[in-house]
Amino acid sequence: MKRSFKSLFSFFTESWSELKKVRWPSRKELKNYSLIVLGTIVVMALYFWVLDIGISALIETII
Template identity: 80%
Template sequence: MKRGFKSLFSFFSESWAELKKVRWPNRKELTNYTLIVLGTIVFVAIYFWVVDIGISAVIEAII
């Protein structure tokens, strides 16, 4: 049991050390990244919406 707690403590200690090495984005970078992600989501949603309408039209034409 003691070994489990030691390895658990070691895991969190090493994780914390790695988090200290991370370079976190500043406010401007975070805003840009967020806008890129939202724009990509909108683009993909519109793309699949158009594809869905196209497939629906083809199926309606067949039926």
Template identity: 80%
Template sequence: MKRSFKSVFSFFSESWAELKKVRWPNRKELTNYTLIVLGTIAFVTIYFWVLDIGISAVIERII
């Protein structure tokens, strides 16, 4: 039982030490990254929407 508490404490202390090494983005970087992600999502959504319409049109002509 004692060993499991030691390993849990060790896990959390090592995790905290790793989090201290992380370079967190500032507000401007975070805004830019968010806009890039949203733009990419919009592009991929529109791409697959157009692709779906095209494939649906081809299938309609075949059937």
């Protein structure tokens, strides 16, 4: 039981030291990355919407 608390404490200590090494993005970088992700989502949604309409029209034509 005592060992598990020691290993748990060690885990959190090591995790905290690793988080200190992380280079966090600036506000401007975060904004740009977020816009890129949102733009990609919109483009993919439009692509699948058009694809869905096309496949639906094809099925309607066949049936």
